[in-house]
Amino acid sequence: MQKEVMFAGFGGQGILLSAKLLAHAAMKQGFQVMWIPSYGPEMRGGTAYCTVVVSDRLIGSPIIKNPSHLVAMNRPSLEKFASVVKPDGVVLINSSLIPVRSGREDVQELIVPANEIAVGLGSVKCANIVAVSAFAARSGMVDVDILRECVKSEFASKAKLIPLNMDAFDQGLKIGMS
Amino acid sequence: MAKVLMKGNEAIGEAAIRAGCLNYFAYPITPQSEVAEYLAKRLPEVNGVFLQGESEVAVGYMIFGAAACGERVMTTSSSPGVSLMSEAISYIAGARCPAVFVNIVRGGPGLGGILPSQGDYFQATKGGGHGDYHMLVMAPDGVQEAVEMTMRAFPLAEKYRGPVMIMGDGLIGQMMEPVEFPDNLYTPPTNKDEWATTGMDRRNSRKKNIVKSLYLDPAILNSHNMLLKSQYDQMKREEVRFEPYNIDGEYKALVVSYGTMSRVCKTAIDNMKTEGFEVAMIRPQTLFPFPEKAIHEAAAKESCQCVVSIEMSMGQMVEDVDRSVKGQKPVTWFGQCGGEVPTPEAVMEHVRSLV
Numbered sequence: 001m002q003k004e005v006m007f008a009g010f011g012g013q014g015i016l017l018s019a020k021l022l023a024h025a026a027m028k029q030g031f032q033v034m035w036i037p038s039y040g041p042e043m044r045g046g047t048a049y050c051t052v053v054v055s056d057r058l059i060g061s062p063i064i065k066n067p068s069h070l071v072a073m074n075r076p077s078l079e080k081f082a083s084v085v086k087p088d089g090v091v092l093i094n095s096s097l098i099p100v101r102s103g104r105e106d107v108q109e110l111i112v113p114a115n116e117i118a119v120g121l122g123s124v125k126c127a128n129i130v131a132v133s134a135f136a137a138r139s140g141m142v143d144v145d146i147l148r149e150c151v152k153s154e155f156a157s158k159a160k161l162i163p164l165n166m167d168a169f170d171q172g173l174k175i176g177m178s
Numbered sequence: 179m180a181k182v183l184m185k186g187n188e189a190i191g192e193a194a195i196r197a198g199c200l201n202y203f204a205y206p207i208t209p210q211s212e213v214a215e216y217l218a219k220r221l222p223e224v225n226g227v228f229l230q231g232e233s234e235v236a237v238g239y240m241i242f243g244a245a246a247c248g249e250r251v252m253t254t255s256s257s258p259g260v261s262l263m264s265e266a267i268s269y270i271a272g273a274r275c276p277a278v279f280v281n282i283v284r285g286g287p288g289l290g291g292i293l294p295s296q297g298d299y300f301q302a303t304k305g306g307g308h309g310d311y312h313m314l315v316m317a318p319d320g321v322q323e324a325v326e327m328t329m330r331a332f333p334l335a336e337k338y339r340g341p342v343m344i345m346g347d348g349l350i351g352q353m354m355e356p357v358e359f360p361d362n363l364y365t366p367p368t369n370k371d372e373w374a375t376t377g378m379d380r381r382n383s384r385k386k387n388i389v390k391s392l393y394l395d396p397a398i399l400n401s402h403n404m405l406l407k408s409q410y411d412q413m414k415r416e417e418v419r420f421e422p423y424n425i426d427g428e429y430k431a432l433v434v435s436y437g438t439m440s441r442v443c444k445t446a447i448d449n450m451k452t453e454g455f456e457v458a459m460i461r462p463q464t465l466f467p468f469p470e471k472a473i474h475e476a477a478a479k480e481s482c483q484c485v486v487s488i489e490m491s492m493g494q495m496v497e498d499v500d501r502s503v504k505g506q507k508p509v510t511w512f513g514q515c516g517g518e519v520p521t522p523e524a525v526m527e528h529v530r531s532l533v
Contacts, residue, residue: 020354024183027356035183035354039209041292060445061522062349062438 001056003141004064007132008049008081009073009094014128018071019050021132021154025147026054034059047076054141071135073114073128078102090139092131110138110176117171126168133169137176144173181356186321186346187212189357190254190280191220193328196359198367199250199278200226203240205233205259208292209348210282213254234259238266245275246389248374250332250367254280256348257298258289260306267341268307271406272391274373276335279313280328280344282351285516293517294348294438299494302345303466310403312410313343314417315465317436321355323463329363334417336368338409345465347490349438349519413467420469423447423459428481430533432507433459434473434499435488438519443488446525457529458482465495473502482507484532488525489513 007019016037023035034053051064070085071092072078078093082102085091091107096115112134118127129151136147151169155161184192191213194202202221204214214230221228231237237253241263244251255263260281270277283298285291298306302315314334318324327344335342370376371384393399421440424447435443440461447457460476462469477485485503487496489511496511503509512528514520520528 020183023354027181027183033183033354033356036349037352039292039348039352058444059441060448061442062353063442063519063521065521065523 002053002059003055003069003139004051004053004067005069005071005135005139005141006049006051006064006067006081007071007073008047008077011046011048013048013073014125015048015073016050017154018128018132019052021147021150022136022142023052023054024150024154025136025142026052028146028150029143031056032059034062036062036064049077049081069135069139069141071131072098073131074098075100090135092135092138094127094131096127108138110134112172112175114172118168121167121171122164126165129165129168130172133172134176137173181358183354184321184357185212185352185354186324187254187282187351188216189321189325190328190344190346190351191216193325193359194252194278195220195224195226196361197250197329197332197364199252199332200224201244201249201251202226202253203229203231203237203244203251204253204255205231205237207256207259209284209294209351210254210256210280212351213280234262235265238263241277241279242266242270242273242275245270245277246273246375248367248370248376252278252280254282256282256284257286257295260298260301264301264306265308267313268305268309268311269391270341271307271311271313272309273389274339275341275389276332276339277341278328278331278335278344279341280346283345283347291517292348294350294490294519295515295517296347296437296439296490296494297492297515298345299465299489299491302343303468303498311340311406312413312466313341314338314413314467315343315345316419316463317345317465318350318463319437319440319461320350321353322357324350325357325359326363327463329360333365338413339373340409345437347438348517410467417464418467418469418471419463420472421461421463422472422476423461424451424456425458425460425476427456429456429458429479430481430483431457431529432473432476432482432485433457433488433529434462434485434495435459436462436465436495437490439488439490439513442520442522443525445522446529449522450526450529455530462495468498468502470498470502473499474504474506477503477507485509486529486532487511488520490519491515
């Protein structure tokens with residue numbers, strides 16, 4: 001069984017990191033994983049997207065045109081990628097920055113005001129953690145407890161950021177499970 | 179050791195250290211600059227030397243210098259940078275020095291683009307520089323294999339006393355996969371007193387060594403060329419590596435592809451299999467020496483109607499495939515270039531159209 005998720009947003013929103021956290025958690029669960037960034041001539045504020053493939057067997061093509069799921073952190077990302085998600089996939093919409101919806105009847109929309117939650121917790125920078133935990137909880141792509149540990153270890157060298165990111169994680173989890 | 183999640187570029191850097199390479203000289207270029215970033219941090223921790231040259235031309239000769247001293251040495255670059263190093267690679271091959279070159283290939287020609295490509299196949303396998311030489315060229319299909327090939331490259335360079343190249347592409351460099359660093363691939367450095375310029379303090383225990391590629395006497399140069407040829411012949415006997423895929427049963431078509439492209443082809447082959455359409459693949463892991471015999475034998479299977487070389491280049495490897503098949507079956511090319519990677523669907527559609 002193979003599942004793919006595309007994370008997309010502005011450069012600087014932590015797209016690559018949230019994708020890496022998910023890949024790390026899947027690896028710890030014993031899955032085969034692949035993390036594929038878009039690496040055009042990018043800049044802060046430009047578009048960034050990254051695909052994570054999780055499978056129970058060797059992963060073939062790194063070229064994923066139709067991912068199972070999408071985490072859209074800004075409006076251009078949703079508009080660009082909503083149509084390529086496979087039916088029944090989860091489409092996470094960061095409603096803080098996206099006033100529209102996917103326009104699809106055959107996917108599960110997960111509406112998360114990630115920026116507002118993050119600002120409420122103290123820093124907009126943890127919006128990506130809110131999103132990745134909400135996504136993981138809703139999609140079941142990885143075990144959320146393992147993902148939580150991965151978030152913790154990612155910030156091990158900046159320990160003062162751990163409580164903020166744990167709060168962000170728990171807020172995301174709450175929305176993802178509701 | 180537990181698996182770690184690493185970018186291909188970083189994993190290649192770590193693999194070089196695990197292989198005992200403590201000398202790395204490079205000049206940054208997308209899509210492989212993370213190797214330099216990683217080793218700039220990591221080499222000082224193990225008393226190694228990281229040096230950024232002023233250009234790839236300079237780096238090529240830094241590699242020559244360290245290799246002539248018998249040190250394990252590596253550089254990494256991407257296509258335009260490797261072109262600039264090609265003069266030095268020819269000198270290194272001529273002077274018979276072991277060195278490891280990594281090319282994380284991007285689109286060309288010229289500055290081209292920064293996305294993945296396999297457009298440097300000819301440059302890597304037919305000699306990018308001048309003169310009669312070859313490099314042993316290995317092409318990984320993922321991060322784990324990039325690690326293993328990097329670790330093997332150093333002893334192979336020493337075995338043949340020449341340049342060895344790892345030819346990846348932008349995707350192999352940029353993507354992350356779980357990797358392990360197999361300690362058993364480490365081999366201690368060989369004794370280089372026979373040829374290397376290891377310093378005056380060693381001179382009492384060995385003869386005077388001169389490392390050079392200049393031979394003005396045509397008879398001597400001819401015998402030097404014959405010696406190099408005998409080594410390339412030995413590579414063809416001993417170092418060919420390839421992965422057969424779905425090759426045991428009957429199949430209607432044979433695909434030859436390598437690197438990132440081969441992973442796309444595997445997905446396409448698996449998908450076609452579920453539809454009852456059998457296609458086999460030979461994936462060259464060494465591009466030079468080329469798995470001629472394996473491809474020849476696979477093409478010979480009676481059910482096989484045609485052979486297709488699928489590349490992220492405009493019909494380069496297909497020449498070696500054609501040479502291997504030797505006219506038994508029609509050989510064609512399929513591919514895309516410039517940073518476009520054919521999708522599994524495009525591969526399936528094309529292969530179906532051939533039969």
